[in-house]
Amino acid sequence: MLGVKAYNSFGMSEMCGPGVAFECPEQNGMHIWEDYYIVEIVNPDTLEPVPDGEVGELVLTTLKREAMPLLRYRTRDLTRILPGECPCGRHHLRLDRMKGRSDDMIILKGVNIFPIQIETILMQFQELASDYLITLETVDDNDAMTVDVEMKDLFIDDYAKLQALTREITRQLRDEILITPRVRLVPKNTLPKSEGKAVRVVDTRKKY
Amino acid sequence: MTVHQLSVFIENKSGALVRVLRLLKQENIQLIASTIADTADFGIFRIICSEPEKACNVLKEAGVAVSLCEVFAVELDDRPGQAADAIAIFASEGISISYLYSFLLNGKGVLIFRTDNAEKAAEVIASNGLSVIEEKDLSRLL
Ligand SMILES: [Zn+2]
Numbered sequence: 001m002l003g004v005k006a007y008n009s010f011g012m013s014e015m016c017g018p019g020v021a022f023e024c025p026e027q028n029g030m031h032i033w034e035d036y037y038i039v040e041i042v043n044p045d046t047l048e049p050v051p052d053g054e055v056g057e058l059v060l061t062t063l064k065r066e067a068m069p070l071l072r073y074r075t076r077d078l079t080r081i082l083p084g085e086c087p088c089g090r091h092h093l094r095l096d097r098m099k100g101r102s103d104d105m106i107i108l109k110g111v112n113i114f115p116i117q118i119e120t121i122l123m124q125f126q127e128l129a130s131d132y133l134i135t136l137e138t139v140d141d142n143d144a145m146t147v148d149v150e151m152k153d154l155f156i157d158d159y160a161k162l163q164a165l166t167r168e169i170t171r172q173l174r175d176e177i178l179i180t181p182r183v184r185l186v187p188k189n190t191l192p193k194s195e196g197k198a199v200r201v202v203d204t205r206k207k208y
Numbered sequence: 209m210t211v212h213q214l215s216v217f218i219e220n221k222s223g224a225l226v227r228v229l230r231l232l233k234q235e236n237i238q239l240i241a242s243t244i245a246d247t248a249d250f251g252i253f254r255i256i257c258s259e260p261e262k263a264c265n266v267l268k269e270a271g272v273a274v275s276l277c278e279v280f281a282v283e284l285d286d287r288p289g290q291a292a293d294a295i296a297i298f299a300s301e302g303i304s305i306s307y308l309y310s311f312l313l314n315g316k317g318v319l320i321f322r323t324d325n326a327e328k329a330a331e332v333i334a335s336n337g338l339s340v341i342e343e344k345d346l347s348r349l350l
Contacts, residue, residue: 153268156275157215157322159245159252159307166249184249187217187273 010095012075015060021095029082029094036064039093040072041081044102045112052081055114057102058095076102078114106201108136108143113177115200118147121172127151127165131191134181138206145181147173150188209330209340210278212260213320216253217273218244228253231270237263240346241320243309254309256281256320258346277322280329281341284317291319294338298323301332 010030011018020037021030032039038061041050050056058075078101082094100116107113115134122132129150137144149169155161166183174180192200218224225244232239238258245252257263260276267274284290291310298305308321318341323329333340 151273153273153275156217156252156273157213157254157277159247162250162252163247185217186219186250187271189271190219 008097010077010098012077014070014073015062016065020060024086024088024090026086026088028086029096031086031090031092032095034092037062039081039095041079043112044074044078044105045107050080052083055080055096055099074102078102078105078116104201106134106136106145106203108145108177108179111178113179117176118173119200121176122147122149122169124172125149125165125169128169129188131193132200133191134201136201136203136205138204141206143205145179146184147181148184148186148191150191151185152188209280209333209342210326211256211281211320211341211343211346213277213279213322214253214255214257214260214264214267215275215277216255216267218251218253220246220249220251225251225253228267228272231266231272232257232263235259235262235266237266240313241309241311241318243307245307254307254320256346278326279320279322280326280333282319282321282333283339283341284319286312286315286317290317294319297332297336297338298329301328303329303332 007023007027008030009018009023010021010032012020015037021032023030040059041054041056042048042059043050044057055078058077058079060070060073060075062070078099080096080099082096085091086094100114104115105112106115118134119132122128123130129152131150133148135146135148137146151165162185166185170180170183173183216228218228240256240258242253242255245254255263264274264276282294284294295305304324306322306324308319310317310319312318
């Protein structure tokens, strides 16, 4: 609208505020200043490092901060290191856009799942509206996941299509999260709204 | 040569059906025929009623997932075998019936159905002289 090109940046108040990482003109990932930070991406569950390209929690160590240096500071932000060199010539490694918070991570049947993975799949279905709700339950002493998704008012009269849609969403979610959720279509405007910090995950599982 | 039908998406939870029916009651809308197809998680409540456009708007405004669609309503004599003969005509023309329900009114049988090919079904109805109920005839049924 204003004819201004916008660049993505990453920062946090614990680390000098904005500008911890910044996009270059390539706009493919944010270079993080490795002369200032040691960057690690770890599995938030095991705290083991993950290979480049894999999503995990960003852990930073400051190299030059004097009053309050931070060592292996867990940011709770989920991202990944983009493998390879950037065509712009900078050698500082690149972080992908933040993919959520590690606090959001769901552990279901021993598998780590991030709600953003589910959201990304759901957003690809044009039959669906934007709101969804993930419910975790204990069913017969096992973990179970139900995903309620709001649909647009399409082909309500077509039972076969509604079922086919449910099956396709289930299949794609299973391929992504390796667990077969129960998918339920619900009418529009029946789930909590996505504005602000909507409750996207309800966990009613038994705690042992 | 069709009538309007409301197709309402009903969640499988208590009170969902009565909510829809009460909304129609408040507007003094009269049901002529209805049926529910169900699965574990949701049902489709199909309704033939007085003032279908108004009924659809009332439900939409109340946030109910509903669509207005066109279905055939074929009138038959109330004698054994009439439905079989009527449906056989569609089968022989290769037209599939997606769903069907029926009711009896004033000594006539009425078959409500949707096909996978509405255009061809209309031709078949015309060429075989089947008696269809039109939207404007619906008030006659009340
Ligand atoms: Zn670059």
